[in-house]
Amino acid sequence: MNILKYPSREEWQQVCTRPHIDNSSLRQTVLNVLEAIRQEGDKAVRRYEKEFDKVDLSDLQVSDAELTESDSLVSEELKASLRLAHQNISKFHASQVFEPKRIETCDGVTCWQKSVPIEKVGLYIPGGTAPLFSTVLMLATPARIAGCDEIVLCTPPNREGKVNPAILQAAKIAGVSKIFKIGGVQAIGAMAYGTESVPKVYKIFGPGNQFVVCAKQIVSVSDVSIDMPAGPSEVEVVADESANAAFVAADLLSQAEHGVDSQVLLVTTSESLIEKVLDEISLQLSVLPRKDIASRSLENSHIVLLHNMDEVMALTNEYAPEHLILAIRDAEEVAEQVRNAGSVFIGHYSCESAGDYASGTNHTLPTNGYAKSYSGVCLDSFMKRITFQRLTAEGIMTIGPAVMEMAHNEQLDAHCNAMAVRFKDVKDKK
């Protein structure tokens, strides 16, 4: 790890700058696959599944028999854990239900918002070595609480045409409507445009590789909406002399094992902690199955020593980490100063993996500095707000003249007239 002691403000930039992600070289490939899915539907999906996932699928949809079969393929311990996680995620997201307020802005003018579920949503769960069943819970649970009618899930099958049983169990527990054995760009295309088998959805969620990210960006321009831009996962641990070096090292490693491009940052006010953490990292790293990935990720990571907590929080807000662990005394007080972060873990016992799996918060969060303007996935991500208004005759008299004056000055006389015909009507009836 690269150690920066008391860097100047100019050097902060080095810490805060993320690797520039440029997927423009993939763009044409992705466009071609998407266009084929749009034109040919299931036929093209099957062709790409054969090409990319090396599997010849007859049915694209996971059958009820396969779902039932997964019951016996997953241990009771894991099933109980999934249920506990689901319960906590449910509780926290259910608490986010929007309570509308009616506001009389002027006499006779009443306005309100209502939160309404997005009818059809699509969830993408990547394949690869590790089955990300936790992400199934994180996306499908709030979708179900929001009241989405149709929750479609796409995930690549293995070469035997099977989906990991833990993913199926998580989908069952969280209430996914339909599961399809489709991966990559073809999955994004199928959900964005609809095919004979896959319903067209209105919003697509979930992580993926650069091809999937690029496909989501392309379909979001004119077909559907998406959750947020995606980049490599990140953690920043803020620690003072009260921190437990073994905990801090474990937290840094848990991020570093995600991938070689993971971003790991330790910011501390305690010089003596740095050596202790480095020692603990060596110790813990040696026994990790994914130690190669973790060591490569750590090579590009920073430890920053700063004078005081004000400086620490200034750097933190500039960096805008996806995950922020506050392993410090008075953590809750300092948390008040957080302006840019995805999810904040307060105090020595609040590790990121708690929130990654089972505390109840969502783990789909803004990376790459996007925490400056994006929220993580929450109940609202699966709903939209519709505004309503009602004017009475009194309302026409109260705001009518202002509306007509403004419309006329914007040279939109038909807008002015729509109010004028009502204004006249109300006056005539008086």
Place this chain on the structure above:
Amino acid sequence: MNILKYPSREEWQQVCTRPHIDNSSLRQTVLNVLEAIRQEGDKAVRRYEKEFDKVDLSDLQVSDAELTESDSLVSEELKASLRLAHQNISKFHASQVFEPKRIETCDGVTCWQKSVPIEKVGLYIPGGTAPLFSTVLMLATPARIAGCDEIVLCTPPNREGKVNPAILQAAKIAGVSKIFKIGGVQAIGAMAYGTESVPKVYKIFGPGNQFVVCAKQIVSVSDVSIDMPAGPSEVEVVADESANAAFVAADLLSQAEHGVDSQVLLVTTSESLIEKVLDEISLQLSVLPRKDIASRSLENSHIVLLHNMDEVMALTNEYAPEHLILAIRDAEEVAEQVRNAGSVFIGHYSCESAGDYASGTNHTLPTNGYAKSYSGVCLDSFMKRITFQRLTAEGIMTIGPAVMEMAHNEQLDAHCNAMAVRFKDVKDKK
């Protein structure tokens, strides 16, 4: 207008399909301008202002003297109207303030959300024949209530290098921090990347032509976030036999005058109303200054006659209009059935222009069917939610085993270990 009487469900598609907007032919031009702004900053901004807005600017920023000068260039009537509109917009958006709840999801595990302002936002206000000062109020007012530190506004100057005084007055009333005389793609680039004069912002709002829309899409992929995709403005009027034909005609025309690509739709259960509305349209159209635009827009518009209100609402939810006017008996009851719409106007006196200017609701709304997944601009658009969590020793015991089980099954052993070191610590201390 194209009249469809009792169309089959298949024919609904014809009504619901929007014109496909393809700005890919502009993409390279837009990319070139953006790249120049990124590389050269103000110098490139000035060059494009000369090329596109035909003006040679010394200062890009509107001066205090110009702001003061605008006081005397805007009538007292318009200033009073702007203040009333601002007051109502403030009241409605202030009522949207999020109230966080702390939830104990499990013993010893507490989670909450907090809404935090986006520090720097950029507003784009197009130029052209009509000065869209109402949009200044609609964007800057909630930005100020949210607590954004910096609210930057870009708008193209005229050939004398001046900004319309009504735009300056609206900006002053709503509390814009800095106003720049920059239009088009160069404005989007300046706010996305920052220049010597223009601060880099984290989110860009506001309407614009196809070049501006394309520029917003491009910068949203890796630099900033944006409000929403933009398409031609739309209104759907739902009317029954209780509707006032003059009101309905005025509402349709007020949308039609926006541009030749505006979408206007009348859906009714009353056959006799159709003739009356068409007569009223002829009458009102003849005296409109923008009658040429309005007539061309009406040529591509539909009147749909349906059997009953259930059918009407099914079509409405399929169409997902930006603006929906319910000019019917029992309008508030029917409004309960709205699932997809940007903003809903309930009853005969609730005209769209009320919400366009002064009722308090926002007029920046999802078009092109995006009301199926997007909200209009609201207070939340200028804020993001950060999640927080705190685990106690008890929390570690409650969810620790589930976290470790799930992490291990996802083959993320460092994630498992981050919980395991804490679990051991708590057990050892018992």
